[in-house]
Amino acid sequence: MGRTPKDVTDAELAVLRVLWGREDATVRDLADEIYGGESGASSSATVQKLLERLLAKGLVARRTGGRAHRYSAAADRDALIGRRLQETADKLCEGSLAPLLTHLVNEARLDADDIAALEAFVERAAKRRQKGRR
Amino acid sequence: MGRTPKDVTDAELAVLRVLWGREDATVRDLADEIYGGESGASSSATVQKLLERLLAKGLVARRTGGRAHRYSAAADRDALIGRRLQETADKLCEGSLAPLLTHLVNEARLDADDIAALEAFVERAAKRRQKGRR
DNA sequence: TGACAGGAAGACATTCTGTCTTATCCTCGG
DNA sequence: CCGAGGATAAGACAGAATGTCTTCCTGTCA
Incomplete structure (x- = not known):
């Protein structure tokens, strides 16, 4: 088949x-x-x-x-x-997409820019949570 | 072909x-x-x-x-x-794997655990950089 | 030794993919 | 208005991948 x-x-x-x-x-x-x-x-x-x-x-x-x-x-x-x-x-x-994310974070060689982008995202997410939105 | x-x-x-x-x-x-x-x-x-x-x-x-x-x-x-x-x-x-990571972070609906894992990773990365290792 | 389970090799049908051929159609110039 | 030429549509085609099956060979155990 x-x-x-x-x-x-x-x-x-x-x-x-x-x-x-x-x-x-x-x-x-x-x-x-x-x-x-x-x-x-x-x-x-x-x-x-x-x-x-x-x-x-x-x-x-x-x-x-x-x-x-x-x-x-x-x-x-x-x-x-x-x-x-x-x-x-x-x-x-x-x-689930989470395992893909985990893999990328653990295995992929990320450069400084990638990590900076991640940091920015995490900060944004933290701020959102702090404000109680979503 | x-x-x-x-x-x-x-x-x-x-x-x-x-x-x-x-x-x-x-x-x-x-x-x-x-x-x-x-x-x-x-x-x-x-x-x-x-x-x-x-x-x-x-x-x-x-x-x-x-x-x-x-x-x-x-x-x-x-x-x-x-x-x-x-x-x-x-x-x-x-x-380059970076665009995949970007996509996951921007588009995928990540739950709290995923974000926590990301936070942990970012912190680890920051610490590494601070120590000047790698 | 002889039946038999298991493995190797290969045949096979179906589908996908990229390419090409043929037939039809539309637009433009005269 | 009509013919020429490019563009589209429909489908034929070969090569390859995939999943399945058949056949033959080999070793083992009773």
Whole structure:
């Protein structure tokens, strides 16, 4: 039997990456950017298929103006990160994200900036709690 | 062209999960646990194939004693979490884990325990820095 | 020794993924 | 208004991954 489909495949991700760098893009724009300068008709078709699948997943939006559709990203990188983290949590931690956080804090080599960001967050959280909010 | 193989597939994960719950297990033990009571000869073969692939990935260890091999987990859940997180970071963040941490802190609904753990970590980190170690 | 449990190797169906081909459609220039 | 050309839609396709099963071989124990 099949397995769980990847939410976003590598080729799809390549398309998304380009879309994250601009407001809009046509299929041709994307094909040019991804498959070098001389993007044949087949490259365009490939990109279009990827866009179709991304559309079905709700990760890109399409604006059908003029002659060629214009595609834009409907999910940013952070949203993708969230999906992957949640998927990992679902498979390995019964859906809880806390073990991931623990792992990152314990195992990952964090630099000073990361730690500073954490400190800031913890302070914010402490302040919130002090005020009795949430 | 093919895609990047999943480091651990769902069926393999089911095997690992059982192994995490005990010290040792034979193929039959695992088949019984995973495929209900009456594990036919085919279930055993399936489990064995999965173990073979896990072995190739270095995720289980085999001790060849007596009549049946005994398998044990060579990677715990946290190691798997680390793999997945790094893979996500590689694909979405040029290998940096920091954005994942940021996401968890900003987006995930952390409960009091999680925040307490974070506080403890930050304090530890501050102390380390103060002592000039590391 | 002979039946048999267990292991190794490989076949297999299904699905996914990335790519390409074909057919249809729309827009623009003439 | 019509033809040309690019764009879209639909789907065929090969290669690979995955989960399962079959087959054959090996060792063990009665």
